[in-house]
Amino acid sequence: MSDWTLEAMEKRLVRYADLKGLKNAFIDARTPGSDRKENFTIIGPGVSENPAQVVHIPEAHGFNIGAARQPFGCTNSQHSHLTAETFVVHTGKWRFVFGANKDEGYIDVEPGDVATVPTHMFRGFEKRDEGTGFLFVVLGHDDPGKVVWAPSVFKMAEDFGLKLLKGGKLIDTTLGEKVPEGAEMEQPPDAAKLRELATPPMSELAKYAVKAADMRANPNSPLSGPGVEEDALIGDVDAGDGFAAGPIIGHWRHDFALRRLKLETGATIPAHSRSEQEVIFVQSGTLEFNWDGGKLILGAGDTLTVPIGLMHGYRNPASADAIAFVIRGAAAPAAPVFAEGRVAAE
Structure with missing residues (x-):
């Protein structure tokens, strides 16, 4: 008989109905258009900037499993990752938009489609149809590193009371949180960093999505x-x-x-x-x-x-x-x- 009892295996199962999300996981959480998104960390530590993020299964897997749930018109702001970011579209129609200023191409996806985005480039995503949609996300490695945000995100976030410390901790001044004395603030990427995060041509990016029908x-x-x-x-x-x-x-x-x-x-x-x-x-x-x-x-x-x-x-x-x-x-x-x-x- 297996050592894995039903009770033990149930602890390795995360039901959709039991997911616990966070609406202020990242620096863009209160900016117009991004203030209604939920972020989930299902397996592994993930990349949330808020320690209040619930981690359902913390066991190291060599990759992280997360998710995003967003209503119509809600956006996830332009950001870059150090490791792979792969999306499975569970529900809803979505557009992945590329470039620091959202002007370097896009890919449209719908339920059952899969898309993966290269490391070291800016991407964001928007829910494009009525109702709420859910993206299942795989991030590479046990430690996927911290998100690099596009310059515009920092300015918008500060306007709404959010500050990001070096190392990735989010400070919400609207809740009375203070920047610790002597703490170093995360700075927007400079021109040299932006050149490092250049967007590949769309002819290449289009190869990284597969429609369900295909x-x-x-x-x-x-x-x-x-x-x-x-x-x-x-x-x-x-x-x-x-x-x-x-x-x-x-x-x-x-x-x-x-x-x-x-x-x-x-x-x-x-x-x-x-x-x-x-x-x-x-x-x-x-x-x-x-x-x-x-x-x-x-x-x-x-x-x-x-x-x-x-x-x-x-x-x-x-x-x-x-x-x-x-x-x-x-x-x-x-x-x-x-x-x-x-x-x-x-």
Whole structure:
């Protein structure tokens, strides 16, 4: 019997309904157009500038999982990251806008699409249709570093009482918070830094997004079978589990692989274990996760992290397709090991 009890596995599951967000996680939190966004840290420390941010699962994975939830017209201001920032669109229509001044190109995405943005360049995003939308976000590495904000963000933030200390701590003067004596303030990027964060041409950036309709099953996936497909999305290099690099390959490293699983009604994936971190995010439908200690039923928007080495399987118990995105915590994931002793060919 597995050491992983149902109670223990439930602690590795974050239900969409249980997400705890923060509306003032960053320096742009009160500026017009950005004051209604919620930020979430689901796995890992994330990059929030506010210590009040709730971290649902702090265990180091080699990457971070976060999310953003925004209503129509709400924007996430222009910023740059030191590590990979990859988006899975759960709900809503969004536009990713590039350049410090939002004038160097854009990509439009909608539910089921995936987009990843290069390191060391400015990006922001805006919710473009009615209602509230949710973006699932993967940030590279255990420590993704601090956000670099565009110069305009600093001025707007100060106008609304927010100041950013060197090292990334946010001070909200409207709440009576004071800048500590002798503390050094974070400064806007200078001209030299802005040149370092130049935007690649749109001909390159367009390669870093995949529409849901263009995702294709990999027949070489060891998880594929009747009613089951696994699609390649992000792969820096060829992997040991039947996946070649790509289709998204950047000029920077992600150091994780992103796949999409699709299970038709009644389809199953037999018990197997992985040698790297595995995080499952359910895009739509219902997915049963099972192991010899029990089973969990996952719904749309739920996130589960699977212990390394745990024998586990999947089943779709519902009448609609189950679609889930999988983050594997290695640039080149190894082949799964199946319970009956079968090892997928490398």
